[in-house]
Amino acid sequence: MKTHRFTVQAAAVLAMVAVAAAQTSESAADLAARYLPDLIRLDSTNPPGNETRVARYLKQVADREGIAAELLGNDPQRLNFVARLRGSGKARPLLLIAHSDVVPADRSQWSVDPLAGILKDGYIYGRGAEDDKNLLAAELAVMVDLHRRKVPLDRDIILLSESDEEAGSLGATWVVANAWGKIDAEFALNEYSYILPTKSGVPVFQIQTAEKVPTRFKMTARGTAGHGSLPRDDNPVLHLARAIAKLSEAVEKLHTLPVPLPALPTVAGPSGTTIAATDVTGSVSPQTPSKAEAKPEVGRLPTVEGWVLRDVAYGGALIQSRRGLYEVYAGDMVPGLGHIDAVRRQDGHWVVVTSRGLIVTR
Secondary structure, three states: OHHHHHHHHHHHHHHHHHHHHHHHHOOHHHHHHHHHHHHHOOOOEOOOOOOHHHHHHHHHHHHHHOOEEEEEOOOOOOOEEEEEEOOOOOOOOEEEEEEOOEOOOOHHHOOOOOOOOEEEOOEEEOOOOOOOHHHHHHHHHHHHHHHHOOOOOOOOEEEEEEOOOOOOOHHHHHHHHHOHHHOOOOEEEOOOOOEEOOOOOOOEEOOOOOOOEEEEOOEEEEOOOEEOOOOOOOOHHHHHHHHHHHHHHHHHOOOOOOOOOOOOOOOOOOOOOEEEEEEEEOOOOOEEOOEEEEEEEEEEOOOOOOOEEEEEEOOEEEEEEOOEEEEEOOOOEEOOOEEEEEEEEEOOEEEEEEOOOOEEEO
16 A cells, blocks of 8 residues: 555656656747647637636636746636746836737638647747737736746836727726826836747847827718618718718828838738728618718828817817927917817817818817
């Protein structure tokens, strides 16, 4: 009986030694390649999010590795994850950030199941493999690798996995408002700052200093409801489509990035201020609706002003941009906005019309 107990205990010790040896032989790249398919298989499509699935997985890994970590947030289904490796305190912390939600995937547009995390031809396929579970897996792997190798750190390393980045940024907003001390750092590393290999062998270091500024608004067209067999000139769907097209043409004339970079890889997509109609609603065929709405999103370069109409009184308007607050009247000239042609009511709203064709609405 004693011999049997000793044999079992010895086998258990040998198994733990084998596991520890396997762990220490895993590189950070090995860890990331293991974590990424697991993360892809956790459906955190936003909406609705359910990012707590990802947060719990991260917490399980951290607990298994002995890394201090916790789940934070005010929505049990959409929790954030924060982990910390302690350093000597000689320098302020470094914050690693990645988001745990992903945008919806249309299965018919995929050659594989977007939530399967499939390894194919040397690539890992799945929703989030590019944005942003790849970075989350890499940052988790770095934390684990540093901890396993007991690397001496001059500063704390913090990992934040935030929820709802793809929609309302509710996760990051909550953490900043309620748990700032847990992520307060000297600087942070986030997505889209990558090292890209090139055919010449010279790596390209991507450095982001600014982002396009999202400007969201709603467009509404109204007309007379009717049957599709009797087309009407005031069909709001038609008017809305024309308005979106005209707005898109106007946006295309705004600032673009004029800097040619022939030495760098070609960047896919427009490099200037852009507009996309992300949500259009009306009625179901065969009826024509009395109202149609679109919710365009303008991504403007930081050099393109964003103006907001704050108030209207005594024939003038109070408008604001990053330059400051201006009280304007018809006939005035405003830096960055041009000549003020009119301040008037239009379709139930106050508008400021300028010589550049810009309308500032409230």
